Amino acid sequence: MILIGKKSQMHANDHVTATAVSIETLLALLLDEVTSTATQEQLEMFLASVGRRLAALDPLTGLSDVEEIESAVNALWQELGWGHVIFELDDGGIDIMHRNPPTSAGQEGGIPWDMIMPPLLQGAYAAWFHALSGNDALRTSITKCEPGLIELRHAP
DSSP states (O other), rough: OOSSTOOOOOOTOOOOOOOHHHHHHHHHHHHHHHHSSSSSHHHHHHHHHHHHHHHHHHHOOOOOHHHHHHHHHHHHHHTTTOOOOEEEEETTEEEEEEEEOOOOOOSSSOHHHHHHHHHHHHHHHHHHHHHHHOTTTEEEEEEETTTTTTEEEEEE
């Protein structure tokens, strides 16, 4: 998919030193710094921007069928280990049920997934649906957050 094969170019005598633990530690420290200096609104805007950048990695170009879009988005979520999505269309918009996102439950310290995922997903889905529709009147909003489920709505 989109992230596979996107490794940095290494020379034969270079050594890889970053591990999953060191990357997670760095991310946790960066988030600690951001959360200690930003307001809640600034933090949510920042995370939504990160979500938009994530969506830009796979812009879903050329897709128009909801099932194709759902499948493409789920391929990315599967690759990241970030759960899966189900889209439900109605006359007024699209309900987005993102199931089994990463969670902070049961972890001490580390990455605050429960804080990160709702605005990050909001930014990603907003970017994808805006790119597909081009309609500035539609907004993506978070409607529910509970363990194992983040619900959003893309509608006027």
